[in-house]
Amino acid sequence: MPTLQRSEIVGLVAGFGTTFAAFPDLLAILRKRAPANMRPRMAAIMGTFQILWVYYGLLIGSRPVVAWNMIAVIINFMTVGAYFYFMRQERRRLSLITGFAQRSRPIRPQVGGDLRAPRTSSIWGV
Numbered sequence: 082m083p084t085l086q087r088s089e090i091v092g093l094v095a096g097f098g099t100t101f102a103a104f105p106d107l108l109a110i111l112r113k114r115a116p117a118n119m120r121p122r123m124a125a126i127m128g129t130f131q132i133l134w135v136y137y138g139l140l141i142g143s144r145p146v147v148a149w150n151m152i153a154v155i156i157n158f159m160t161v162g163a164y165f166y167f168m169r170q171e172r173r174r175l176s177l178i179t180g181f182a183q184r185s186r187p188i189r190p191q192v193g194g195d196l197r198a199p200r201t202s203s204i205w206g207v
Contacts, residue, residue, distance in 0.1 A: 089145050096149025103127065103153065107160045114167055121164040128157030 085093075103124060110116055131150045138146030 089143070092143065092145030093149070096145050100149045100153040100156070103156050103160060107156055107163060110160065110163045110167060115171060116164045116168050119160075119164055121161040124157040124160040124164075128154050128161065131157065 106119060106124065110119060131154045134150040135147055135154065138144075138150060
């Protein structure tokens with residue numbers, strides 16, 4: 082079994098902190114089952130560039146760099162995937178609700194009136 086050098090131990094500890102910094106976003110999405118106030122762009126960008134860190138770790142032969150960035154790539158892309166999955170579920174749910182509400186409302190044509198929405202007055206009554 083290979084032994085770890087001091088620099089690898091420091092790398093493992095530092096990598097743990099930076100890798101799991103994105104984990105609370107993933108947990109929040111999974112707990113709420115909704116993409117509440119989350120934008121997937123940051124996680125997608127981080128995941129993409131962490132792939133380069135994995136490649137860099139392979140080039141320099143650093144196990145901590147490769148290991149932690151592989152985990153970070155998985156976490157970030159799971160966050161992006163969860164965001165789009167729950168966003169799709171939410172849109173589907175809303176379309177069912179609004180579609181049902183639109184179908185259940187009777188259609189009453191206006192006789193001799195304008196079909197546009199009525200004009201609302203401003204706060205000054207004009």
